[in-house]
Amino acid sequence: MLRKFIAIGDVHGDYDLLWAALRAASCVDAAGLPTPPVQQGLYQVVLIGDLVHPKTLADYSRLTGLAEFNPRDEDHLFAAARVQVRELERVRMFQEAAPRSVHCVLGNHDDGVLHHRYLLQTAGGLTHNEFDPERGGVRLPDHLRHWFSGFVRELRVGRVQFAHVGPLPAFAYYDDLFYTDKAPKHWWHDTPEYVMMADLAYGVYGHTQMPDGIYLDEAARFAMIDALGNREYLELMTDSSQHDPVISVRAVPF
Template sequence: MHKFLAFGDVHADFDTLWAALRAASCVDPAFGPTPPVVAGLYQVILVGDLVHPKNEREYARLSGLPRFDPKDPDHLFLAAREQVKHLERLKAYQEAAPHAVHIILGNHDDAVLNTSYVLGTSGGMVHSEFDPEHGGLMLPDHLKTWMQSFPREIRVGGVQFAHVSPLPAHSHYDDLFYADHSPKRWFRETPEYVEMAGLAFGIYGHTQIDDGILLDEEHRLAMIDALHAREYLELLLDPQAGDPDASPIRSVRAVPF
């Protein structure tokens, strides 16, 4: 039996991420993994989108500015510098327990690696702090190599963790992905995708859930982009269950912190 702790999209709100990891007993005061994580008893999964604050207010908070101007190179420098600092800390945390700390590639992470796609906030502000062609900085090579190693999904005994959905097309962030509305709507319009994919359960991010984690037990899915609501998902899994047709899930719940 293993405990899986799944955390939704970070979007550069690393203070909240660390608070969630502390609440889940997954990180120590020195930002290292706790003994249960080192032992592999706790499995930590981040479902992607480490970078890019969600709005101008969050950019200002991150960069320490009273007001953030996305067209000011100095402001972009500050936003990039602060994210790099936190990414370095998260990289060190994962490397201290690579068997137990897993990070999925989100579309915002991919956009930093592949700057042909310029993403923006719902308010119309462009994420350009890691885009040299738009006044930003290049992500340092060692962090780029690290992020390129992120998987697009993780499967444990029929349970899938992915950034968007069970659909393979939703794990490749190309022109079709950004032209399609279904990545944001599938879990309400076609939640049967989880069953059609032959999954026992699916855990996804990408779409912010305002009221906290959406746990749809009927359709065997959880939407967990809910760090802003101060919730993470806890699952007890038995991937060695004897019956191959039985669900490996022993319990699943949203945990406030």
Template sequence: MLKVIAVGDVHADWPALWAALRAASCLDAAGRPTPPVLAGLYQVVLIGDLVHPKNERAYERLTGLHRFDVRDRDHLLLAAREQVRELERLREYHAAAPHAVHLILGNHDAAVLSLDHVLGTGGGLVHVEFDPKRGGTLLPEGLRRWMEGFLRELRLGSVQFAHVSPLPAHAIYDDLFYSDPSSKRWFRETPEYVRQAGLSLGVYGHTQMPKGISINRDAGLCLIDALHARQYLELLLDPAAPDPVQGVRAMPF
């Protein structure tokens, strides 16, 4: 039996991530994996989008600035520096238990690696702190190599963890991905994709759940972009069982 702790899109909300891992007994006082994680009894899954705060207020919390200005190069460099520090901390956590800590590549993470797309919000904020052509700075090479190794999906038996959906096309963050609205709608319009993929359960992020984690047992679907609601997902799994999901619940922290 495994306990899986799955955390939704981080978007540089590092205090919330560390608090969730502490609450799940996955992070000790020194910031390292706890004995159950080191033993592989607890599996930690981060569903993607580690970088890029979601809005200007989140950038201000990250940087300590009274008003974040994306046009100010010093502000961009500060936002990049703060994220780099925490990414380094997460890399050390991952390196201590790579068999039990799994990192999914989100589209925001991929954008930082490729610089092919400038991502932003409906309010006009753009995420350019890691784009030197727009006043930012490149991600350090060590972090780049680490993030290039992130997974596109993780499967534990018939349970899948991916950033967007069970569709392979939704794991390729190209021009088609950004022009296709289905990445934000599929779970409402075609939730049967999970069962059609032969999965007993699919766990995804990418689309924020305003009211917290959404669990649809009939469709075999969990949507966990809910770190803002201070929730993570806890699964009890027996990967060898015909129905591996022995328990699933949203956990507050």
């Protein structure tokens, strides 16, 4: 059976780009619902994780409409949470309208708003506290928490894997080791053979931002797709009747 997978990298609160990518891939209609090919399962949509937490102060300002977003101002945190909740509702409705064709992978930032075990921040020191009541934010609404808790840690389709970080099972659990080990950020460069060692035909991953756009490693058979900001998504064609199910892989600009 031929199927097309549309994989979209880390969203990080840039919902305008998410919807633009889905429209470009013919996956969403004018009402924000899945198109017939998605409803029928011919197109499979995979959101690779981290739906929340804009990456920069400028991104927070753009999201909230505030001229200068202050991550220590509780009113600003409330504004960031409110807009994200509104947009997450739209994504949830889209996913729940075609639950067998639209898949959400649990990213470490998604996990972070559920458990608050760690202070999530960028290398530049930007903290993400809008959903942490103990740090001036608000609690993610219960129905969205329930939705997040149903996100998969990986999606396996035969020997093709979609995961937030990488091919190792340990990379899907966001604990002390995950946040202190360099491997989750560097494995794709240092040990790309992990994909073949896991007996995968292909792997699709996010988490590590690709500043030059989607990275395709043809030899090691994987893609790093945290490149939504570069206006790219991944298109992967598979044929489940073949031993090597992957027919084609390409980065698609939109």
